[in-house]
Amino acid sequence: MHSIGDWFDQRLQLATSVRATMTHPVPQQTASWFYVFGSAALTVFVLQIVTGILLAIVYVPSAGEAWNSLQILNHEISLGWFIRALHGWGSNFMLAIVLIHMVQVFLFGAYKFPRELTWIIGVLLLLMTLGMAFTGQVLRFDQDAYWGLGIGVSISSRIPVLGPWLVNLLLGGPIIAGATLSRFFALHVFVIPGLLIAFVVAHVLLVLTLGVNEWPMPGRVVRRATYLQEYHQLTREQGVPFVPAAVWKDIFFSGFILLSITACAAILGPFGPGGQPDPTIIQTAPRPDYFFLWLYAVLSLLPPSLETPALLIGPALVLLVLLGLPFVSGEGEKSWRRRPIAVLTILLVAVALGTFTHLSEYAPWSPAMDAWSSEPIPQQYLKGHTALERQGALVFQAKQCHNCHMLDSRGGQRGPALDVVAVRLTPDQLVRQVIQGGGNMPAYGKNLSPAETTALVAFLETLHPAKQAPARDASRVLALGAGHDGSPSIEP
Amino acid sequence: MTVTRRAFLVKLGIGFNALVATMLAVPIVRYILSPIARERRPGYESWLSLGSVDHFPAGQTRFATYRNPIVNPWDGETATIACWVRNIDGETFQVFAINCAHLGCPVRWFPQSSLFMCPCHGGAYYADGSRASGPPERGLFEYPYKIEAGNLLIKAGEIPTPGDVAAIAAEKPACA
Numbered sequence: 204m205h206s207i208g209d210w211f212d213q214r215l216q217l218a219t220s221v222r223a224t225m226t227h228p229v230p231q232q233t234a235s236w237f238y239v240f241g242s243a244a245l246t247v248f249v250l251q252i253v254t255g256i257l258l259a260i261v262y263v264p265s266a267g268e269a270w271n272s273l274q275i276l277n278h279e280i281s282l283g284w285f286i287r288a289l290h291g292w293g294s295n296f297m298l299a300i301v302l303i304h305m306v307q308v309f310l311f312g313a314y315k316f317p318r319e320l321t322w323i324i325g326v327l328l329l330l331m332t333l334g335m336a337f338t339g340q341v342l343r344f345d346q347d348a349y350w351g352l353g354i355g356v357s358i359s360s361r362i363p364v365l366g367p368w369l370v371n372l373l374l375g376g377p378i379i380a381g382a383t384l385s386r387f388f389a390l391h392v393f394v395i396p397g398l399l400i401a402f403v404v405a406h407v408l409l410v411l412t413l414g415v416n417e418w419p420m421p422g423r424v425v426r427r428a429t430y431l432q433e434y435h436q437l438t439r440e441q442g443v444p445f446v447p448a449a450v451w452k453d454i455f456f457s458g459f460i461l462l463s464i465t466a467c468a469a470i471l472g473p474f475g476p477g478g479q480p481d482p483t484i485i486q487t488a489p490r491p492d493y494f495f496l497w498l499y500a501v502l503s504l505l506p507p508s509l510e511t512p513a514l515l516i517g518p519a520l521v522l523l524v525l526l527g528l529p530f531v532s533g534e535g536e537k538s539w540r541r542r543p544i545a546v547l548t549i550l551l552v553a554v555a556l557g558t559f560t561h562l563s564e565y566a567p568w569s570p571a572m573d574a575w576s577s578e579p580i581p582q583q584y585l586k587g588h589t590a591l592e593r594q595g596a597l598v599f600q601a602k603q604c605h606n607c608h609m610l611d612s613r614g615g616q617r618g619p620a621l622d623v624v625a626v627r628l629t630p631d632q633l634v635r636q637v638i639q640g641g642g643n644m645p646a647y648g649k650n651l652s653p654a655e656t657t658a659l660v661a662f663l664e665t666l667h668p669a670k671q672a673p674a675r676d677a678s679r680v681l682a683l684g685a686g687h688d689g690s691p692s693i694e695p
Numbered sequence: 696m697t698v699t700r701r702a703f704l705v706k707l708g709i710g711f712n713a714l715v716a717t718m719l720a721v722p723i724v725r726y727i728l729s730p731i732a733r734e735r736r737p738g739y740e741s742w743l744s745l746g747s748v749d750h751f752p753a754g755q756t757r758f759a760t761y762r763n764p765i766v767n768p769w770d771g772e773t774a775t776i777a778c779w780v781r782n783i784d785g786e787t788f789q790v791f792a793i794n795c796a797h798l799g800c801p802v803r804w805f806p807q808s809s810l811f812m813c814p815c816h817g818g819a820y821y822a823d824g825s826r827a828s829g830p831p832e833r834g835l836f837e838y839p840y841k842i843e844a845g846n847l848l849i850k851a852g853e854i855p856t857p858g859d860v861a862a863i864a865a866e867k868p869a870c871a
Contacts, residue, residue, distance in 0.1 A: 267771025352769030354800030360858030377739035481772040485801035488814035503816040536726035
């Protein structure tokens with residue numbers, strides 16, 4: 204065995220440098236469970252390459268056949284579903300680990316001198332990983348992928364001057380079709396992975412060259428003039444060999460992550476594909492994958508006038524901040540205990556992204572497209588009411604009011620729930636709101652007969668708590684005389 | 696500074712390769728840009744039939760589909776595009792793109808409330824395609840149309856997007 208190894212090393216001449224790399228001293232405290240995320244991301248990346256190649260054996264990157272080939276993978280090829288599940292869950296885990304790694308590096312000040320370039324390449328790696336997630340979602344060529352591409356090109360089209368050309372370039376033609384899928388296949392399988400491998404190599408080489416970031420201590424300040432000397436002194440005095448002192452934690456964590464991915468894949472199965480990518484099937488509500496849900500919320504909640512500027516300037520600004528970070532704060536305190544703004548920034552970003560993601564899970568901004576026919580008006584809102592009021596309830600259903608307004612927590616949430624609307628609006632205000640719309644509600648004036656409006660408002664007037672009278676306009680009696688106070692029980 | 700003959704030859708060799716690379720780049724870039732070079736003038740759009748006018752009763756808005764004029768054999772079902780046809784009074788039509796003017800999701804027509812609603816970000820449009828509420832900045836995209844020999848024809852062939860200048864300058868029906 205030994206002699207075979209020697210035979211190869213005589214020719215390769217690698218053993219010395221490999222041994223030196225493995226046993227290079229790292230600061231003792233960095234042999235920590237906080238320093239395992241980078242290696243875990245690399246492990247998952249390798250898993251993605253392996254499972255990706257396995258999927259490419261069967262997958263057909265053709266708009267007419269891709270969806271069918273995914274069905275065959277899911278249902279006909281033994282364990283095809285499991286490889287798809289591994290690749291899908293691997294993608295989610297990879298993004299999550301890359302983000303955690305980034306947060307840890309940021310909070311531990313590891314992007315500071317002399318590791319600026321390592322951070323910049325890391326930012327590029329994050330972009331590549333996001334690119335892989337988006338293009339991967341496209342290759343799962345279903346309804347979500349089809350309309351997701353539509354959203355992608357609609358955003359790109361807003362770039363001044365170049366937009367319309369960019370749309371054709373991205374789609375490979377005038378519409379989302381075969382040429383589009385082929386392009387995204389090339390991006391997902393050749394272009395981005397190639398760049399990823401190159402950047403990962405550079406990233407790891409830099410980590411080896413510059414040494415692992417030491418454990419940040421409050422008060423141990425980074426200065427360009429003295430840092431390198433201090434770091435080498437630290438590793439000389441308190442250094443431990445990377446193998447085996449630190450690496451065993453990396454190995455165990457990577458194994459744990461692989462096991463988690465396997466468990467998720469085996470128990471929860473693959474993602475989709477959803478409905479066929481047939482653009483004439485419009486009974487669909489496209490949703491992005493988990494890691495883009497926050498963007499879905501932002502696109503729904505931005506006011507129309509702000510959307511284009513925010514979409515075009517926002518990403519550039521974020522990228523500029525990330526790339527500029529090591530140049531702005533390349534020196535100084537590393538410890539998060541002495542960097543309150545850094546900690547607050549992370550908390551703010553996490554809360555914002557978490558809130559947007561949570562909102563997207565029930566998408567209150569989208570109308571519930573079938574609530575008008577699938578959610579009946581609760582019984583208690585009809586009992587003991589007049590024929591006119593019940594007619595109004597019918598109008599409420601037939602005119603799709605329920606798609607945007609909830610009653611008894613059922614229906615859409617695009618507009619406010621109407622359970623106690625009579626307390627908020629007087630009959631006149633209700634008529635005005637229904638006919639003219641406003642506040643993000645369409646005007647129904649052209650679409651409701653006077654009889655329908657009267658009935659609808661009579662029904663809405665009944666929506667108030669049992670012991671609380673509906674709102675009324677006090678000046679109405681003064682202006683029109685008694686009997687015109689707008690209360691629902693007017694007797695002629 | 697004296698340049699040795701060999702150092703000069705290295706530089707000359709690099710320069711020679713740069714020249715060849717530039718020559719190679721021209722066809723490569725043209726190949727990559729072929730979807731926007733639009734060699735198939737006059738562009739991607741052409742007049743397409745949506746079938747007999749009788750399929751679209753007066754006063755109603757109906758769903759229609761067409762096969763995109765420029766297709767590849769492997770496009771499958773993606774080359775069939777949907778649109779909404781509104782017959783206003785038996786003579787005047789409006790043909791709306793299926794794509795929401797916000798971010799391109801498929802809008803659905805609700806005849807009961809005379810609204811188009813989008814399932815993605817909640818855009819809504821009136822029967823005439825004008826914006827009713829939600830994030831869209833404008834009304835639905837409209838295809839130019841004409842009637843020939845009892846058939847409804849529209850000029851289409853490219854996905855309408857909010858940034859497309861041609862789509863924004865919503866052409867009015869020629870035969871109103």
